[in-house]
Amino acid sequence: xKLSANEEYxxxxxxxxxxxxxxxxxxxxxMSQAEGVSPAYAAKILRVLRKGGFVKAARGKDGGYTxxxxxxxxxxxxxxxxxxxxxxxxxxxxxxxxxxxxCTRSVDCSVRSLWRAxxxxxxxxxxxxxxxxxxxxxxxxxxxxxxxxxxxxxxxIQ
Amino acid sequence: xKLSANEEYxxxxxxxxxxxxxxxxxxxxxMSQAEGVSPAYAAKILRVLRKGGFVKAARGKDGGYTxxxxxxxxxxxxxxxxxxxxxxxxxxxxxxxxxxxxCTRSVDCSVRSLWRAxxxxxxxxxxxxxxxxxxxxxxxxxxxxxxxxxxxxxxxIQ
DNA sequence: AGTAATCTTGACTATAAAGTATAGATTGGC
DNA sequence: GCCAATCTATACTTTATAGTCAAGATTACT
Ligand code: FES
Ligand code: FES
Numbered sequence: 376x377k378l379s380a381n382e383e384y385x386x387x388x389x390x391x392x393x394x395x396x397x398x399x400x401x402x403x404x405x406m407s408q409a410e411g412v413s414p415a416y417a418a419k420i421l422r423v424l425r426k427g428g429f430v431k432a433a434r435g436k437d438g439g440y441t442x443x444x445x446x447x448x449x450x451x452x453x454x455x456x457x458x459x460x461x462x463x464x465x466x467x468x469x470x471x472x473x474x475x476x477x478c479t480r481s482v483d484c485s486v487r488s489l490w491r492a493x494x495x496x497x498x499x500x501x502x503x504x505x506x507x508x509x510x511x512x513x514x515x516x517x518x519x520x521x522x523x524x525x526x527x528x529x530x531x532i533q
Numbered sequence: 534x535k536l537s538a539n540e541e542y543x544x545x546x547x548x549x550x551x552x553x554x555x556x557x558x559x560x561x562x563x564m565s566q567a568e569g570v571s572p573a574y575a576a577k578i579l580r581v582l583r584k585g586g587f588v589k590a591a592r593g594k595d596g597g598y599t600x601x602x603x604x605x606x607x608x609x610x611x612x613x614x615x616x617x618x619x620x621x622x623x624x625x626x627x628x629x630x631x632x633x634x635x636c637t638r639s640v641d642c643s644v645r646s647l648w649r650a651x652x653x654x655x656x657x658x659x660x661x662x663x664x665x666x667x668x669x670x671x672x673x674x675x676x677x678x679x680x681x682x683x684x685x686x687x688x689x690i691q
Numbered sequence: 692a693g694t695a696a697t698c699t700t701g702a703c704t705a706t707a708a709a710g711t712a713t714a715g716a717t718t719g720g721c
Numbered sequence: 722g723c724c725a726a727t728c729t730a731t732a733c734t735t736t737a738t739a740g741t742c743a744a745g746a747t748t749a750c751t
Contacts (some may be wrong), residue, residue, distance in 0.1 A: 376618075388644070419741090434699085439697075485670060487671065493655055520646060576703080
């Protein structure tokens with residue numbers, strides 16, 4: 376249950392583009408320098424964001440990447456799904472079943488129930504966060520986090 | 534942000550041992566058959582659980598694995614940490630920083646704040662679940678999930 | 692048309708995670 | 722003591738993820 380490199384860099388890149396503002400754009404070399412990754416890798420990450428419909432690309436001179444919609448219309452949960460998939464998917468128990476066709480307890484599995492609960496807990500945060508929220512500074516973001524319904528206590532490690 | 538194979542099989546194996554009850558034990562071949570994985574792989578997983586202090590192993594004839602403590606004293610969050618690490622650790626931003634020494638925004642990073650919020654949301658579920666809870670059937674587990682403070686609405690996808 | 696800046700694509704390599712194989716150590720029963 | 726059943730440790734192979742490379746396509750400007 377770790378963040379993948381795709382998720383980490385993908386979200387950071389999207390935030391950078393968001394910072395460029397309405398109509399502003401960022402090129403691959405700029406992104407590469409801003410995040411400290413190779414241009415080729417930045418290109419690969421930006422491709423995922425483009426295919427997910429979060430950014431638009433313009434080619435040629437004066438080209439670059441731009442948000443496909445206003446920042447407040449980009450839900451971070453959707454971005455994360457595009458970048459790295461979900462913790463619990465219905466297909467999960469099929470693909471982690473060893474030699475058996477499915478989890479040997481699939482008709483009545485308390486573990487599955489726990490995974491679902493974890494997934495929902497994560498979704499509660501990610502489905503309420505938009506790119507607009509991430510364009511704030513860290514302190515404002517911390518304040519925002521505490522407003523998530525059902526997430527009282529989230530300040531404990533801030 | 535996916536479950537690793539270690540986490541999935543590790544938790545399932547622990548539940549199996551829990552089912553064996555107080556003093557009951559399970560051998561590697563039994564575990565292998567129960568979960569449909571190879572004996573060698575079951576051994577590898579059980580080693581992690583043993584090193585984490587969740588199970589005890591007895592060698593030789595009549596040997597096998599037993600819970601190291603009562604099921605209610607085994608917190609699932611601790612088990613998950615041993616099996617697969619955490620989503621957000623302080624070292625994370627150091628190791629995903631491209632060529633830069635740290636995230637180029639590390640003094641004021643809203644992304645980091647979001648990761649923390651996700652980690653806390655997950656912890657709210659996993660720190661309250663003990664192995665005892667997982668020894669129930671799925672329906673009882675679903676009921677239990679709804680009792681997590683701050684997790685109202687967790688039933689939406691049940 | 693020519694050129695430089697830009698994105699696009701697919702193949703490639705490197706590294707980490709998943710899963711297997713093998714030799715060794717411990718225990719209980721005969 | 723010997724043997725069979727069991728766990729233990731390490732090295733190995735396979736597969737997935739991370740990251741690089743090189744050739745090509747598009748655009749703006751002159
Ligand atoms: S059905 Fe997926 S872990 Fe049991
Ligand atoms: S400090 Fe880790 S993402 Fe910015």
